[in-house]
Amino acid sequence: xxxxxxxxxxxxxxxxxxxxxxxxxxxxxxxxxxxxxxxxxxxxxxxxxxxxxxxxxxxxxxxxxxxxxxxxxxxxxxxxxxxxxxxxxxxxxxxxxxxxxxxxxxxxxxxxxxxxxxxxxxxxxxxxxxxxxxxxxxxxxxxxxxxxxxxxxxxxxxxxxxxxxxxxxxxxxxxxxxxxxxxxxxxxxxxxxxxxxxxxxxxxxxxxxxxxxxxxxxxxxxxxxxxxxxxxxxxxxxxxxxxxxxxxxxxxxxxxxxxxxxxxx
Numbered sequence: 001x002x003x004x005x006x007x008x009x010x011x012x013x014x015x016x017x018x019x020x021x022x023x024x025x026x027x028x029x030x031x032x033x034x035x036x037x038x039x040x041x042x043x044x045x046x047x048x049x050x051x052x053x054x055x056x057x058x059x060x061x062x063x064x065x066x067x068x069x070x071x072x073x074x075x076x077x078x079x080x081x082x083x084x085x086x087x088x089x090x091x092x093x094x095x096x097x098x099x100x101x102x103x104x105x106x107x108x109x110x111x112x113x114x115x116x117x118x119x120x121x122x123x124x125x126x127x128x129x130x131x132x133x134x135x136x137x138x139x140x141x142x143x144x145x146x147x148x149x150x151x152x153x154x155x156x157x158x159x160x161x162x163x164x165x166x167x168x169x170x171x172x173x174x175x176x177x178x179x180x181x182x183x184x185x186x187x188x189x190x191x192x193x194x195x196x197x198x199x200x201x202x203x204x205x206x207x208x209x210x211x212x213x214x215x216x217x218x219x220x221x222x223x224x225x226x227x228x229x230x231x232x233x234x235x236x237x238x239x240x241x242x243x244x245x246x247x248x249x250x251x252x253x254x255x256x257x258x259x260x261x262x263x264x265x
Contacts, residue, residue: 003182010175013168020165027158030146034154037143042128044138047075048102055125057083057092058115064094068114075104076129078111098129106133184211189241191221201246203232208240219244 001009043051061067064083071078080096098111109129115122132138139151146154183189189206196202203221207213215237221230232244 001178003179003186006175006179006182010172010179013171013175017165017168017172020161020168024158024161024165027146027154027161030144031154031158034142034144034147041126042130043098044130044132044142045076045098045100046132046135046138047100047104049100051098051129052095053078053098053111053127054093054095055113057094058118060115060117062116064096066116067094068116070112070114071109073104073107073109073129073131075101076109076111076131077101098127100129100131104131106131106137180206187211197245199245202235202243203246204241204243206241208238208242210239213237213242218247221246 043053045051057064057067064080067080069078069080076098078096078098080094083092083094085092094113107130109131111127111129113125113127130141132141135151139147142148144154146152146157150157152160180190184207187207189211191203191205193204194201195204207219213219213234215234217234217237219232219234220228221232222228230246232246234242234244236243
């Protein structure tokens with residue numbers, strides 16, 4: 001592939017990576033807004049489906065099975081599965097499954113859990129389970145724009161976009177490697193660092209003694225379009241890279257950004 005073709009391909013992959021990163025960020029924002037709208041204790045479920053719940057176990061409760069549970073929907077039931085120790089504070093956590101019967105009618109079920117030793121005025125743990133007749137109805141009622149449009153969970157969509165962005169970024173890297181190899185064969189290299197000095201603009205680039213350069217050599221500096229903008233004199237030269245001082249004091253004073261460098265023909 002030619003230099004122009006590689007440049008266009010790298011640019012396309014770069015824009016694609018940026019677009020996918022933006023989509024991933026929008027997916028995360030949509031997920032956050034969806035959680036904010038629905039609240040942490042509201043869940044959607046289909047007939048025959050299962051949802052996992054958990055919460056703190058009151059200190060007075062002997063175990064998770066001793067919690068008093070009320071459910072106001074005949075097609076929904078809660079089954080305690082286990083209890084565990086909290087990760088951060090060491091408090092006990094109950095874990096349960098909410099199951100909707102295959103013939104559960106659409107509607108909202110309120111699940112209330114109480115300390116077995118507390119009175120009716122004591123604080124409770126309440127969860128709301130929204131039963132939908134089918135997947136299409138569940139997606140249409142979702143507070144997530146992404147789920148309403150595509151049927152995907154916003155976090156899943158964000159993960160796909162992020163994975164695509166990483167893949168596109170790898171393509172940018174591989175294309176850049178091919179481009180740099182092509183430039184090396186042509187005696188060109190990207191200027192990877194510029195530094196203002198009292199003597200002018202010092203530039204560093206990826207050509208060295210292995211590519212026929214030596215201290216004192218004169219090289220031409222070009223912009224991204226290939227138009228020569230200045231000349232530079234090599235002041236340091238290693239095997240794979242070198243530094244040169246831009247001879248044009250006007251160019252150095254302006255601090256022009258140069259994109260690649262080549263020895264003059």
